[in-house]
Amino acid sequence: KLYMIGNAHLDLAWLWRWEEAREEMLKTSRTVLQLMDQYPDFVYTCSQAAAYQWIEEADPELFEAICTKVKEGRWRIAGGWWVQPDVNIPCGESYIRQALYGKRYFLEKFGVEVKTGYNVDSFGHHGQLPQLLTHCEMDHYVFFRPKPSEKVLPATVFWWQASDGSRVLACRPPFHYNTSAEAIDAHIELAAKKIELHVGSEMLFYGVGNHGGGPTRKNINSIRQMQKRKDLPQIIFSDPESFFADIKPRAHALKVVEDELEFHSRGCYSTHSDIKRWNRFLEFQLLFAEKVSALAELKSGKKVPVEKIRQAWQTVLFHQFHDILAGTSIPEVYADADQALTETLVDVAGIINASVLALTGATSRFITNQWIVFNPVAWERTEIISLTVYFRGEVSSVRLEDASGVEIPVQIYSRIFHPDNGSFIEISFAGVLPALGSKGYRAVPDERNEPDFEEKTIVSFETDFYHLTFDPQNGLIQKIYDKENDVQVLAEPGNRLVVLNDPWDAWGHDVREFRDEIGSFRLNGDVTLEEDGAAFAKIRVDSRYGNSTARQTIYLYKHLRRIDFELFVDWQEQSKMLKVAFPINLTEFEGTFESPYGSVKRPVIGTEEPLQRWMDISGIYEGENNVEKAYGVSLLNDSKYGGDIKNSEMRLTILRSPVFAKEYHRLPQDLTGLAFMDQGEQKVRYSLIPHANGWQEAHIVRAAYAFNSRPETYWLQGELDAAEASYLKIDPENVVLTVFKKAENGQDWILRFYETEGRESFVNISLPVFSIRIEIPVHPHQVKSILVKEDGNQFTAVESSGMENPLEAGEEVCVTQICQE
Known part of the structure; x- marks a missing residue:
């Protein structure tokens, strides 16, 4: 037929x-x-x-x-x-x-x-x-x-x-x-x-x-x-x-x-940065809003705004339409998208704020120098947290304490005093945060008189984890020495902003790779150490290409193995592409790219590839005396979706600037007067994580998920010791929980997680708000949903589909009552 x-x-x-x-x-x-x-x-x-x-x-x-x-x-x-x-x-x-x-x-x-x-x-x-x-x-x-x-x-x-x-x-x-x-x-x-x-x-x-x-x-x-x-x-x-x-x-x-x-169209994964940034940010905010509103209902009785969350999701889903999210539409489409997504963000932020306040006793307005810091991910993490402390009089230093009165080392990086307005002091510190939960901190004036850090030009910098060397002529990172693993990470200078000729259309029709390099950003000034304290060191590199400028801020941490980069670029080029490149010192390597709810190995031949929050190159490092060891490097990002690997060099695509919505065979010879994409300022965060062995042993999926899920801070009105709580925790480390939400039927609860490293595992989920622990096997690369039903004070759980229907052939879910402390 x-x-x-x-x-x-x-x-x-x-x-x-x-x-x-x-x-x-x-x-x-x-x-x-x-x-x-x-x-x-x-x-x-x-x-x-x-x-x-x-x-x-x-x-x-x-x-x-x-x-x-x-x-x-x-x-x-x-x-x-x-x-x-x-x-x-x-x-x-x-x-x-x-x-x-x-x-x-x-x-x-x-x-x-x-x-x-x-x-x-x-x-x-x-x-x-x-x-x-x-x-x-x-x-x-x-x-x-x-x-x-x-x-x-x-x-x-x-x-x-x-x-x-x-x-x-x-x-x-x-x-x-x-x-x-x-x-x-x-x-x-x-x-x-x-x-x-x-x-x-x-x-x-x-x-x-x-x-x-x-x-x-x-x-x-x-x-x-x-x-x-x-x-x-x-x-x-x-x-x-x-x-x-x-x-x-x-x-x-x-x-x-x-x-x-x-x-089909390899270029579209890096076209129109704004719509892609909106998508990544709102996906994470919506998932957090669902989690925290579900917890708030269970703990305080504040009802989950199911319909408002559904409408927010539908707006985000609409703007995932292929011609919108791929960046292949006319400018007016993106003006409409910006308005709709801004309104959605306001709604989602309101849900998060109201839910956290109901859950924790926090407040949205300043009362005292007490805060709770909320961790959006379902595992314990150490993260750098920044706060602005206010005192009515003149204060030059701060002591930070947790609920037990233990002092937390802080880094002061800004002090402002005005006789009429008081003192504003910006601090950062490394906080150990409970899984999907909160921790409280208080700030009090301190007598210590710490001098402001004075900027200085540098050619190298060292932490407990790494020793970085910079080229004073071009600002590139010449060397990254991993002290713990005794590895010279880079094969050649890295963190290079590469400019490529890109005459193709917004889709990148008929293009397999972008290799026509026509230049790179050049140092505009010195490599400058701006901050160095108890939490982090901050290194600034300013550079220029043509009419475009860039500022790269590099963060090295006292307590984290990440090397973070914050790039501000003012892009004024047309029909060109910008990538950041890291040549990695490996042999016999393979490339892996994160995909939706998974990852995929692809040939490392320089073709432009779609990715999600990370890409990785892992292989063999040859050290002194030909000693070989398994080693790799992951490159994380907060808003980008394209990149490539060739000859052990990883390149993350930062932006493309083609003409809006004109297929290349319809482009006129003279492009004067046409609108080009990604003109002007934008910001992106990316991070380098060198690691022993493969990305699986370094649990890179969790690291990238956390990199995109920054802790949220709120003022605290009540007692500090009551602010510390973990509401949901999932183990082992190869499993990531993405969803905890009110079911669409308005009665039950949904958990969803997936296995990230290709290992048979037994998942353990602690839910103190239910006073239960859930245990269930998960298979390699599997996405699994759990439907939790409540009958009085008794809870049962069954495996479900993504449509929130119980599976007839689902695996047995073990539910155990746990005692509240």
């Missing part, structure tokens, strides 16, 4: 703003309903819950008409997600939320349980997606990119398998999701010749798309004519789910692909 899939792919924003897309969704839907009245056998497929919500709000009568056609089986819902997002950039949890909110919407409004994932226009698909699809009760997946010329697959239909063994039946239909009336006949004939190679059935898409449109009368009439031909297979108007149901009995013969479905 040839399954003809009538569709109208709609970009919810791209070369137009979302309001125009909404109008096109309404217009296309009305046209489709007219065609259904004219052609009783015509079937239409449409995805994206956000677009259906537009119709529901703007034209309830049209929405009801669609509901009727859905019940008749002629309007078929596919995808089950809120939008068709980019399928590399969002974090792993975002894909589960795409399904959670999308599938629940379709089930609530239409009574339809969507089983087929559908991202026909996205630019690539990460390798953990089969697990996330099955975790969200989906069995199939339809995609078009990468094209056959970009990724060779064994057939149009195959089993797609994730690293944990989860698999879905996937299909890359031939040709394209947009098919003109003139091309339909030829496509049907070509597909018919190869149909036996594809288990006897094939899907063919037709209809006008991108700006909506959908099937036309000419489309449908052409297909009807082809249906009359005796030399062709049976041709039917249908939908993807029916196609998969047809071939599933024969699917045992299909090949298995355990790989990413990449690459």
Whole structure:
């Protein structure tokens, strides 16, 4: 059979703003309903819950008409997600939320349980997606990119398998999701010749798309004519789910692909820094808001604002639409995004603030020099904390104490006194924070008279962990000596800001690598030591390239093995790319890049690769007397998604500056007057973590997660000793907890975690707020959800899906009561 899939792919924003897309969704839907009245056998497929919500709000009568056609089986819902997002950039949890909110919407409004994932226009698909699809009760997946010329697959239909063994039946239909009336006949004939190679059935898409449109009368009439031909297979108007149901009995013969479905547009992972920074920050803030609001309800009775959190997630999910988050839309789209995401951040920050106050007794206004510091991650950590201390009179020094009265060494890096306003003293210190919990501190005046640190020019600097040497001519780090492991980390000078020629479009169409280096930033001044105290040393390197300037601030810590970098760049270049490069002194190395809810090894050949919070190069270090040892270096970031590794050099892509939303074959010769991306100022944090052995032994996933989850500080009104608490802790170190939330049913609670290092493990979760401990096995690379039910003072827990439904074949969850101290 040839399954003809009538569709109208709609970009919810791209070369137009979302309001125009909404109008096109309404217009296309009305046209489709007219065609259904004219052609009783015509079937239409449409995805994206956000677009259906537009119709529901703007034209309830049209929405009801669609509901009727859905019940008749002629309007078929596919995808089950809120939008068709980019399928590399969002974090792993975002894909589960795409399904959670999308599938629940379709089930609530239409009574339809969507089983087929559908991202026909996205630019690539990460390798953990089969697990996330099955975790969200989906069995199939339809995609078009990468094209056959970009990724060779064994057939149009195959089993797609994730690293944990989860698999879905996937299909890359031939040709394209947009098919003109003139091309339909030829496509049907070509597909018919190869149909036996594809288990006897094939899907063919037709209809006008991108700006909506959908099937036309000419489309449908052409297909009807082809249906009359005796030399062709049976041709039917249908939908993807029916196609998969047809071939599933024969699917045992299909090949298995355990790989990413990449690459289509490698440049888009570094295009438009602002939208990507928004995405990373709001993902983490939303996950924290869920955790702390759930804890607040359990401890104080303050109800979780479930609907407000849901709306915030839906706004973030909408802006993960592939043409928005990838950075390939017009400037007006990003102006709209900035406004919507700013409003969302205000709402999320309000939820966090109110929940922390209810949970801990903190206050949002200054009363005394007492604080609680809240750790958003579910494991104990040591982190640098900064506070501003205020005294009414003139005070020059501070003593910091914890609840036991133990003095905490502090570093004073700013003092301001005004006779009318008092003293403001900025301090930093290394705090040991409990797992997903808080710790209290108080500041009191101190008699000690500590002189201000005086800046000085340096060529080297040493801590207990590292000895750094700088080139005074160019400001690069010449050497990083790891004292503990006796390793010279760099093969050549590092922290180099590399400028590359980048004449390509915003997508990076047809580009595999960016290697055309045309220069680098040059030192503008001296390498300057700005601070050196009890918490950290701060080194400043100013540099310039063309009309652009950069300030790199390097932080070396007394208590942390990280080397942190804060880059402020004022970028004034066009059609160029900026990377930061670290050549690592290794042989026989391999490169690993974080992917959503996982990681992937890729060839270290210099191709531009998508990544999440970290990338790593690990291999063999050859020391003196040819002594070899296993060693590696991880490069973390707080807002970037692209990079490359070649010849043991890691390069994180900081930015690209192509023309907005112009495909390269449509670019004019003269670019004067066109708008270029990433012009002006931006900030990024990145961090280097040298480590013995591989990244797994260094627990880099946790380190990168914490790097993106800074502690939150609040003034404390009550007793200091009551401020210290751990509300949730997860072990062992190869497991990361991402979710603790109120279930969508408004009654139960959801925990979600994943195994990060490829090891069979037994997970232990302590929940003092429930007075319980949960134990359950987790398998290598597995994402696992737990549904906790409360009945009076008794709690039970079962393994659940991402849709928050108990799993019939889930593993046993051991729940043990624990005594509160």
